[in-house]
Amino acid sequence: MPEQEKWNLPPEEIEKGSFAIIDQEAGEHGFEPKAWSIVRRMIHTTGDFDFVRITRIHQKAVEKGVEALKQGKPIFTDTRMAKAGISDRRLKPFGVTKTCILEAPEVAVIASEKGVTRSLAGIDLALEKGQGAVFAIGNAPTALLRLIEHIKAGRIEPALVVGIPVGFVNAKESKDALAEMDIPYVTALGRKGGSALAASVINALAVLAGEE
Numbered sequence: 231m232p233e234q235e236k237w238n239l240p241p242e243e244i245e246k247g248s249f250a251i252i253d254q255e256a257g258e259h260g261f262e263p264k265a266w267s268i269v270r271r272m273i274h275t276t277g278d279f280d281f282v283r284i285t286r287i288h289q290k291a292v293e294k295g296v297e298a299l300k301q302g303k304p305i306f307t308d309t310r311m312a313k314a315g316i317s318d319r320r321l322k323p324f325g326v327t328k329t330c331i332l333e334a335p336e337v338a339v340i341a342s343e344k345g346v347t348r349s350l351a352g353i354d355l356a357l358e359k360g361q362g363a364v365f366a367i368g369n370a371p372t373a374l375l376r377l378i379e380h381i382k383a384g385r386i387e388p389a390l391v392v393g394i395p396v397g398f399v400n401a402k403e404s405k406d407a408l409a410e411m412d413i414p415y416v417t418a419l420g421r422k423g424g425s426a427l428a429a430s431v432i433n434a435l436a437v438l439a440g441e442e
Contacts, residue, residue, distance in 0.1 A: 248274050256282050264292045268416060268434040275430040276422075284419045286409045291390055294414040295435040296442065298364050298389035299324050305364045305432060306331055306356050307425075308349055308373040308395075312366050315429030320436035331356050331373065349373035357386050366392040368428030371400035378407055391415045392431045396423035 239247070252273050261269055265287045272281045302325040307313045313330045321328070331337070331352030341351040349370035356363075357380060365388050367374045374393045380386045393408040394417060395401045405417045416431050 245274070252279075255279065261287070264438055267438065268292070268431055271430045271434040271437075272418070272427055275426050276424075278422065280422065281418055284422065286415075286417050286419060288413065288415045291414040291416050292435070292438065295364060295390040295392075295416075296439045298362065299326055299436055299439040300442070302326055303363050303389055304329060304359060305366060306360055307365075307428065308332070308352070308367045309369045309425045312368045312425035312428045315426050316366070316432045317436060320433060320440060324439065329356075329359075347372045350376045353377050353380070360386050360388060362387065362389050364388065364390045364392070364432065366428040366432050368392075368394050368423055368425040369396060371395040371397060371404040374404040374408060375400065378404070378411065381411070381413060387413075389414065390435075392428050393417045394423035394428050394431070396427075397421065 249270055252270050256279060259266065259282050268287065269281055269285050272285065273279055299321065304327045305316065307328065307330050310330045310332070313328045316328055332348055334352070334355055337348050337351050337355060341348045344351065347370070349372045353373050353376040365377060367377070374395050377391065391408060391413060393405055393415060395404055398421060401421050401423065405419055408415050408417050409419065
C-alpha cells in the first residue's frame with residue numbers, strides 16, 4: 231500500500247493526476263484541445279480508453295454548448311442520475327437549470343394513455359421549453375430517437391445534443407443516426423454510454439464556460 235501522503239490527496243490533486251495519466255496513456259488522438267477536454271473527462275468517468283476511438287464530436291458542439299451554458303439555457307436529461315451528476319457549482323454562475331424529462335407528473339399519464347415509453351413522452355413535453363436548450367441523454371435510445379425525429383421535423387432546434395444512451399436495443403442505432411446529422415452533438419458510437427457519461431460531457435463544457 232502506498233504511503234498515506236501519496237494516496238490521501240485532495241480531490242483536485244487526484245483529478246489533476248488522473249488527467250495527466252490519461253493524457254499520457256491516450257497517446258495521439260486527433261482531437262483539438264477543447265474537444266479533448268471532453269473526451270478526457272469521459273475517460274476519467276469510465277476508466278475506458280475506448281472513448282478515444284468511438285467518440286464523435288460535431289465541429290460546432292463545443293462552441294454551441296459553451297455558449298448555451300453561458301447564456302443560461304436549460305439542460306434536459308433523460309434520467310435523474312444524469313441530472314444529479316451535473317455539477318450545480320459549475321452551473322450556478324450562469325443560472326442554468328436542470329430538468330429530468332421524467333419529472334413532470336403528467337409524463338406517466340401520457341405514456342400510459344398513448345402506450346409509449348416515459349422517455350418518449352418526456353421528450354414530447356420538453357419541446358415547449360427545449361428550444362435552444364442542451365439535451366443530455368445517457369440512458370434511453372427511445373428518447374434520443376424521438377428527439378432526432380422532432381429536430382428533423384423542424385419542431386425544435388437544441389443548442390446541443392449529448393446523445394450517449396447505453397444498451398443493446400436501438401442504442402447503437404440511435405447514436406449512428408445522431409452522428410449523421412449536421413447539428414451540434416457529442417456521441418460515442420456503439421453500445422457504451424450511460425447517465426454518468428452524459429453528465430461528464432456537460433461538466434466538461436461547464437469547466438470550459440467558466441474559463442472563458
